[in-house]
Amino acid sequence: MSHQVDKNINQLFIDKFSDFENQLNGQKALPIHDLRKKALIKFKELGIPNTHEEYKYTNFKKALSKNFTFNQLFKNNDDASISQSDYLINELEGNVLVFINGQFSEDASHFNNNEIDIKPLTKAYSENPNAITKHFGNLYKDNEDSYALLNSTFCNNGVFAQIGKNKIVNTPIIIYNISDASKDEAISFPRNLIIAESGSQSSVIEVFSTIGEKNSFSNAVNEITIDENAILNYYKILDETEHVYHIGLTQASQKKNSTINAHSYTFGGGIIRNNLHIEQEGENCTTNMFGLYLLNGNSHVDNHTEVDHKKPNSYSNELYKGILDEKSTGVFNGKIFVRKEAQKTNAFQSNKNILLTDEATVNSKPQLEIWADDVKCSHGCTTGQMDEEALFYLRSRGIDKDKARAMLLYAFSIDVLKNVTIEPLKKYLDHIIALRFNQNEL
């Protein structure tokens, strides 16, 4: 029976491709379309993972079959009903690109090309076809991830951003992926290409937000290239409800002496899967990965991270923390590969979880594979209840139990936040965390 469902959802996507092609009009003639067709062929072969090890704890297949008709897949929507105050982050200034159900909203976006070559992907398809075909799907070509292939098949828009050589850009690129699920289910396949040229410094903030009570599904892919000596800060923020299903891959490739600081904040969602893959292709790379997930209700959030050390003298540091309340589920899988050539690698990983109820669960799996012999690697994962000793300490000073508990959970969470360098963003995140734990009066 379940096999029947599986077959249907795979076939459904395959059948939808001709509808999709039909509404692309002139774009069908662009080189990008060949890449879509190639991705579809590979997708046909693989299908959506069902019993695959990588998706052992997070099976979208059933959820997608059960909760979506996909009738709205390529319908144009009118975005007039959505007010910017529903999703904009207060005081956060930058180059803003807004996509509503995957479609670029010209009215809501504002950006300039003074410092960065930035444009919607559809524009880049025709203006820079070579840059697109060079990068599109290139970073994960060996990655047999059906969801990424599905995105490659159906993606229509997103952001193309190229940060020029030695440009130090203080204005972040802010990408709002808004799902409008107020009238009908919302489906989108956002796709971003970010190229940080050598010596550049910049930040990209990706925000996912859903408006309305119907179900939404987004399947996102980011491909990020970080050239020699460049620094890129990447933030992904999901503050979602249980009607939201999301799977996203952020694939980054680092050249010599480059740095990526990748941050992931997930404050809810029905089923969420964040895949973060970072490949260190050169020596002396620095990779920082910070994550926080605060979950309640029936939320299910799965963070899969992977850092692949391929060359010597590199560094990676990972800190992911989670607080799981009610019946929520968390998954953490952290892969660290240290290839034979990657001597003198330092790699650290830590995953800490607090379970607030007996019904909340976490599956935490560090996965270190080390082929080099002269390396320093450490990992630790802890999953437990509240620190009773700390709780008693606060209570013994006259602070009531609920407040003491809230203080400790807030403190546990903002430990991750200290790595955020964009102040208005930090304030926004702090505010969400504080509200979650009733700390606003502090």
Next chain:
Amino acid sequence: MLNINNLKASVEGKEILKGINLEVKAGEVHAIMGPNGSGKSTLASVLAGREEYEVDGGDVTFQNDDLLELSPEDRARKGVFLAFQYPVEIPGVSTTNFLKTAVNQVREYRGLDALDAVSFLSIMKEKMKLVEIDQSLLSRPLNEGFSGGEKKRNEIFQMAMLEPSLSILDETDSGLDIDALRIVANGVNKLKSKDNATIVVTHYQRLLDYIVPDYVHVLYNGKIVKSGSKELAMELEEKGYDWIKEEANSVV
């Protein structure tokens, strides 16, 4: 102020306090001494309301209230303060915010208005001087990375801020060098008044050179087996605990 009557307590099914009787009046300093494992810290913990201890019998009255019925926070609000043997490090909670929350929750319970930021800071400055604690410690997360001495000094500082009527110092001397010991003891002495009382729990006599007790009690095997004046502490320092153990065991 405090009346302990035949108090029995256990942890994980193991009986530790086997009938403690003790009366503490306002203005008094009581020392509780005893060999390791005699139940000293258990007594301190039970009085402060630590939940992993099971009270099996007896009662404790604190200023006309049944102390054992109260939550740890309500005990603190009514004026019981425990200076921890091992103060907990709490990263992410700023010492100042923590204290402000604590002081205002205690004030609210006592029917006083919450302190605003300015008056809180001025009281804090005054108390900092009293216990010789540095501002730089208080701007750090609570006890995080503090040395043993700094942690103990922070305990006494919290005591100064909360103005308890009964302070219980649990092995406050452990891990302190002589200078730190003197500073901590000075702080305690300055906070002493005719209206409050102190229970000093210690293994060694040396703290009592600085905080001079009115009464000394020896705890052994979960019971107070001997009480006396401060000379008893001297005698213990000189002769150790073996004679107490022998005396106690021969009675049984």
